[in-house]
Amino acid sequence: MDTxxxxxxxxxxxxxxxxxxxxxxxxxxxxxxxxxxGDEPFLFHTGQRFLFPQVSRAVARVLPLTQLRxxxxxxxxxxxxxxxNQFLAAAPHAEVIHGPLAVMLSLTDICDRAxxxxxxxxAHDIGGHRLRFIATPHVPHNWEAGLWFDETTSTxxxxxxxxxxxxxxxxxxxxxxxxxxxxxxxxxxxxxxTNLIPTLGQLAALKPATLAIxxxxxxxxxxAAQLHALADGYAGLFGAS
Numbered sequence: 060m061d062t063x064x065x066x067x068x069x070x071x072x073x074x075x076x077x078x079x080x081x082x083x084x085x086x087x088x089x090x091x092x093x094x095x096x097g098d099e100p101f102l103f104h105t106g107q108r109f110l111f112p113q114v115s116r117a118v119a120r121v122l123p124l125t126q127l128r129x130x131x132x133x134x135x136x137x138x139x140x141x142x143x144n145q146f147l148a149a150a151p152h153a154e155v156i157h158g159p160l161a162v163m164l165s166l167t168d169i170c171d172r173a174x175x176x177x178x179x180x181x182a183h184d185i186g187g188h189r190l191r192f193i194a195t196p197h198v199p200h201n202w203e204a205g206l207w208f209d210e211t212t213s214t215x216x217x218x219x220x221x222x223x224x225x226x227x228x229x230x231x232x233x234x235x236x237x238x239x240x241x242x243x244x245x246x247x248x249x250x251x252x253t254n255l256i257p258t259l260g261q262l263a264a265l266k267p268a269t270l271a272i273x274x275x276x277x278x279x280x281x282x283a284a285q286l287h288a289l290a291d292g293y294a295g296l297f298g299a300s
Contacts, residue, residue, distance in 0.1 A: 064077065064116070065078075066117050067229035067230070069093075069269060069277045070209075070214045070271075071211075072095060072097065072187060073271065074096070075230075076117040076118065077091045079226045084225070087225060087226055089225075090106055090138050092117075093216055095190075095209065098187060100122055101130075102127055104138070104140070105140050108137075124146075126150070127149075127150035132157070133273070134219075138273075144171045147170065154172060154175050157177060158176070158205040160202065161203035165203070177192035189211050192207055195258050197250040197255075199222075200250045204218070220239075220270075221235045221236070222242050222243075222248065223242045223274065223275035224242050235275070244296075259287070259293075263284075265283075270285060
């Protein structure tokens with residue numbers, strides 16, 4: 060199986076660590092993590108446990124693994140945080156940071172080192188990036204879901220939003236909505252709750268210049284337009300409103 064992990068800078072000092080895995084769909088599937096460098100480097104997503112050797116080597120191509128300070132993810136799922144304790148063991152100063160709900164429900168028990176609750180008002184400053192945690196319950200899925208917005212680079216760490224299949228370029232200016240809706244038809248992974256469309260609107264109001272997408276190519280351009288179009292797509296396909 061081809062599990063080589065590529066490293067690409069998709070925004071200033073934000074690196075996409077991407078592993079393409081065949082067989083999950085007809086065209087394979089990418090699992091992406093995002094490493095933000097700075098005074099206190101921040102890793103968004105860890106990948107599954109079986110990917111830890113590849114992903115940790117990819118991190119080490121950017122900075123020594125022991126310098127990793129913060130670990131976070133969108134929600135609790137193997138591809139988001141399966142290797143969290145392996146990273147905690149390899150990076151002795153690293154701590155997991157997430158919303159209070161995830162910490163209360165699961166992370167205090169799961170993590171080998173006590174997790175930290177993300178600031179609820181204001182940004183988490185890691186020296187070079189100012190990260191704001193945004194709770195997104197059930198969007199795209201899981202009660203404890205939440206995303207991060209980097210105010211410094213106007214990058215939304217979008218997690219499972221805009222998931223699309225295949226072996227993709229690191230960064231695109233092309234539309235991500237059509238392939239995302241096609242993948243939704245395949246996976247049916249999005250929670251079609253009453254807060255889906257308002258949450259996408261809340262994220263669009265941030266006007267991100269880059270969407271760091273977990274499965275597929277990241278997007279550079281008018282992120283707000285992409286988020287509004289995704290909301291319209293869900294409303295049209297599923298009557299979500």
